[in-house]
Amino acid sequence: MPGTPLDRDSINRLIAGEPPLVESYLSLEDQLQPNGFDLSLQAVAGLATPGAIGASDADRVLSEPHSMDFSADGWLDLAPGPYLVTFNEIVNLPLDVMALGRPRSSLLRSGVAIHTAVWDAGYSGRSQALLMVYQPNGYRVQKDARLMQLVFFSMDDAASQGYQGRYQSENI
Secondary structure, three states: OOOOEOOHHHHHHHHOOOOOOEEOOOOHHHHEEOOEEEEEEEEEEEEOOOOEOOOOHHHOEOOOEEEEOOOOOOEEEEOOEEEEEEEOOEEEOOOOEEEEEEEOHHHHOOOEEEEOOOEOOOOEEOOEEEEEEOOOOOEEEEOOOEEEEEEEEEOOOOOOOOOOOOOOOOOO
């Protein structure tokens, strides 16, 4: 039914399509959920400079990221604060599907949140999100950990034009 979240079987059918709804995933069995798909951690960066947003795209300045290295056993200790995370998976949204990202409940129960923007119909790329460590004692993350569930929504009508912004094909 249009306008509703996609279930596991619908997501799986779209993953089997061309282009696949989600590719470069680590484990379809572990990541495909009843109402979404878990995205896993590829990289973490701190934010080194201030950003800005103005009335026009020409006045938009992104914060410069500085890469952080995982330890030899794949862990990274994060102090309280904001981090830019990059996911392993590439998402390819058809013109009749959009998505929203939500943090896994294990993060929330530990004082950590994921903040995302809307995944517009027609978007294709390896996306990023803001990981915010609110826990005063910090938080540990491991490379390839499942951080966020992407929930897909079928739209009533296909978009006449897909996403055309600066993040199209990002990090591929």
